[in-house]
Amino acid sequence: MAKTASIPGTKTLPLMGDQAVAEAMRQIDPDVVAAYPITPQTEIVMTFAQFAADGKVDTEMIPVESEHSAMSACVGSAAAGARTMTATSANGLALMWEIVYIAASTRLPIVMPVVNRALSGPINIHCDHSDTMGARNSGWLQVYSENAQEAYENTILGMRIAEHKDILLPIMVCQDGFITSHAVEGVEIFPDEAVKKFVGEYKPVMPTLLNVDKPVTYGPLDLQDFYFEHKRQQSEAIKNSLAIIPEVIDEFNKTFNRKHDLVEEYKLDDADVAILVLSSTAGTTKVVVDELREKGLKVGLLKPCFFRPFPKDRIVSALSKVKAIAVLDRAEAFSGCGGPLYEEVKSVMYDAKVRPHLINYIFGLGGRDIFKEDIANVYKDLLDIAKTGKVKDQLNFIGVR
Amino acid sequence: MFEVRWHGRGGQGAKTASQFLAEAALEADKYIQAFPEYGPERAGAPIRTYTRIDDAPINVHSPVTNPEAVVVIDHTLLASIDVTEGLGEDGILVVNTADDPKIIRERLNFKKGTVATVDATKISLDTLGIPMPNMPMLGALAKVKPIVPMDSLIERIKHKFLKKIGEEKTNANIEGIKRAYEEIVVG
Structure with a gap:
């Protein structure tokens, strides 16, 4: 906001x-x-x-x-x-x-x-x-x-x-x-x-x-x-x-005099790749977006403010602009297919006219810290995917031993 | 953005000091963040707390890894914790000890930036009658890094303590901050 x-x-x-x-x-x-x-x-x-x-x-x-x-x-x-x-x-x-x-x-x-x-x-x-x-x-x-x-x-x-x-x-x-x-x-x-x-x-x-x-x-x-x-x-x-x-x-x-919305787009208009993440990590991601933008990299952030109801149309229209998306989940859904946020984003993106690459990162479980460097690495992965079109692993984990 | 890490032991007021600095900065119209690293909470256990101060809104929500300054409230921590971790070339280290900064530098093999020492425990014993060095350490930090002016610190003490602990103890705290500001040795 x-x-x-x-x-x-x-x-x-x-x-x-x-x-x-x-x-x-x-x-x-x-x-x-x-x-x-x-x-x-x-x-x-x-x-x-x-x-x-x-x-x-x-x-x-x-x-x-x-x-x-x-x-x-x-x-x-x-x-x-x-x-x-x-x-x-x-x-x-x-x-x-x-x-x-x-x-x-x-x-x-x-x-x-x-x-x-x-x-x-x-x-x-x-x-x-x-x-x-x-x-x-x-x-x-x-x-x-x-x-x-x-x-x-x-x-x-x-x-x-x-x-x-x-x-x-x-x-x-x-x-x-x-x-x-x-x-x-x-x-x-x-x-x-x-x-x-x-x-x-x-x-x-x-x-x-x-x-x-x-x-x-x-x-x-x-x-x-x-x-x-x-x-x-x-x-x-x-x-x-x-x-x-x-x-x-x-x-x-x-x-x-505020600017609340169902979702918050941050420097997404001309972005090649985007991270989608909830809550405090969205703040840290904004700082990383600013730093990478200074280096000329076109990266952006989508922060869903509301998860229920799930702002389907807003998410689809915002993410349809980019080539590759990483959904960062601070929870496991134990489906074997990724976290809960990822599953829902992936589900609604099926309706997108052009489907971007979509990958998942589980992070921060039990309070494990997430740093700017971790988020910058996600953007690096995304830019590689946008360039090569190749996804190595759909399900990834940040900062786990 | 100014970032400081505080090292203390549970019960020594490291959390209070980190918050206090932030509150004083807020009064000086800065953006602030102050938070402890929560581990097992018990008296005497080593704890770290952080303060961030900036002229622009602070969006980052992760622990401080490269602080501009480190304040060590309990010098016995020097033996077990790498208090200089993440300090850069211009890093500032402030330690509560009766020792000279040169001795601390040698002990930690820390050749960069600024090392400053002050016997904040003695100051708090003289002024408050109890070993509570956290407030004097704020005065010490203000001398080597005037990110929050002394006037703002003193105003904040009056605002926060006057009603709670009365005039006498409030003045004793102000005296402690002023003495640390004067007595700090930089080397």
Whole structure:
């Protein structure tokens, strides 16, 4: 996201990514937060719990005994008509699993910041995307953040998207564990009033559990007669969200003078080759693109901001311009064919008029560092492929012994 | 872009120092990044932290490999860790020790750039009454690399500490930073 001048009243504070998300939550002031602390999400819950204890929010804070209970409490509160948030990481998300699907299929607009961390085992607390990539078929929307600023803004944006009357789906707002969650950066915090005005007062679209005038049941038995229709509706909702999200983004951009989008193209217009990567590594890749461009190499970057819904048309049109693409995955899908991002990009690129070469690199599992040199080597491979038309290995690994 | 790596032991405030420098730089309208290298977290274990400061937005999100400066908060780390790793020809090494820079140079066989020493532990004992050398090391760094002016450091201390620890201790911290700035020996 390009840097633009901020609206009056915006303050730049030194904050970790986790604290930035907690600031967004304070400004949103949700009715209910039910959460359980887990590294590296802990500082979100800790900071927000302090806001609640200090009376800076009116939120009902529910300190639950596990993540399964956290998501269960969120489902209950959202169905009751309360604006609801939680936050988690890795094994916490895994423990929620059963209820994660229920939240989406019940069409409850819960906002959940997820601080990406490797799933056990072996046990590891550092960044990769195995947690949220595992949840890619759960029916939740997913937005990935490059830095603390984006994590903050995506939390605010996510609230409006989830609650949009024609979307009504929960959303995971992802950022990279430790890399951005625990790095202090200057974060521009919008004025409280501007954020409150943007998210507005929550008026549930569907009848709620606490509406005694119109009693309803949530989550009843749904067998051969209607389950399929409900799944079809979910499918439509995700598909339709792809058209509606840009409208909400547009409103966000106008309100806060920003340039959010479904995907971010970086120096891609005249590029011969491109890397496609999510979150913080997209930032490091931008630096490499700048350095290689100075040497006259035509390289570019495509950063999907949204992974759910999958911005198919935008990805196809952006990548159709180049000769060779490397998809960098911070997760393994264990299909034997590459990571989850690669599989989906490759799948949609089948529809491209001219199909560029497409290769996959798995990197950064369990927090393994990725350096500028690693990314420069990927571009070198891509330029070779663009020149010779020969792909040695489709599936590659960066920085593994 | 200015990049500095901090070496300390868990509990000595290396993380606080790296963040503090970034916060002071932010107050001087710079772009910043400060982050520790998270390993097993326990008191006394060697830790590294990093600070990046620039006039342009900082997009890179990987550890610092070629710092312009290295600050060693605990000199006992010199025996077990290659603190000069990645330092270039103009590299700056600042060590908390009572020894002369020449002795440190010989010990590390480091012939390049700048080596500076200051007894920050003694300074913190004199000013605060406890061995907490991280704040004085900020004053020492400011002398050899004035990336953040002393005024900004002092303003940030007042902003951050005054409410939390009171005027007396805040002034003791400022005194510590000023003394390290004065007493640092460059060789």
